Amino acid sequence: MKPSIEHIYRRRIHFSETDAAGVAHFTALASLVEEAEHDFFFAKGVAPFAADSGWPRVAFSVQYEAPCFFGEEVAVSLTDFSVAKSSVSYSFRAEKEKAGETVTVFRGAMTICHVRRNPEAGAGAFSPEPISDVVRGALFGLRGCSQI
Template sequence: MPTTTRYRKRVEFSETDMAGIAHFTNFFRWMEAAEAELFESLGTPLIETRNGVSCGWPRVRVQAEFHAPVQFRDEIEVELTVKQVKIRAVEYAFRIFRLGGEEPVHVATGAMTTVFAKRHPETGAIESASIPDELTAALEKLAVHQ
């Protein structure tokens, strides 16, 4: 059964430009914050060390379309949906809304693909790896396409 992870926050002054409008790069940070919420809900760290090897999730593709601005002190909500789980990667879809009015305003749509990767302890080289089975199973339960 597909599940949406939700992340809410208020837009901070440091996230805005001189006009008080949130800078586009923050939308990607908010998408990552929603991903961190997802992993926390699964009881799995985004970055960890397994058998002396650092593991994490580098981004290999991100995109966003902006529909309306958000400003300083606006409350936003990011909805994350697991779109697809692959052997080494996870694809997410995002929708971001401005809250506070009678109806939420859809301000942006985004997507992100992350790859499970390990960093070689001696050389520092990063290479993709298969997502651990228990995490694959947990993510697939949330995915829109199984």
């Protein structure tokens, strides 16, 4: 299922996120993607994390195209959602304004998986769990597709 959704999340780069090269460290930019995703979940009324369930990252790929400096505002947009039985994939693109033009800072793709804590699999273990119809509907406006 490929719902037509775009979610945009904006915030400034913090000083703690920069590195000695003077730019936002690549892991701080990676964290922005997760933040944008959580912001999307919150906006849809779905908790992205609970004591016994969550959405760990399965795959992440990113291309860094322009540096981003302390204090600059970045807009991370999530698009091209693809929803499977227990997992969700999407594309992301982060942009900033520079001299009146929009510059792509980084872009890539993320896959996350819905999991539930599974004590039988060991301490701290989680196992994949199908995304419920309620969550599927709330996040993506999809109905009756848990059979996918």
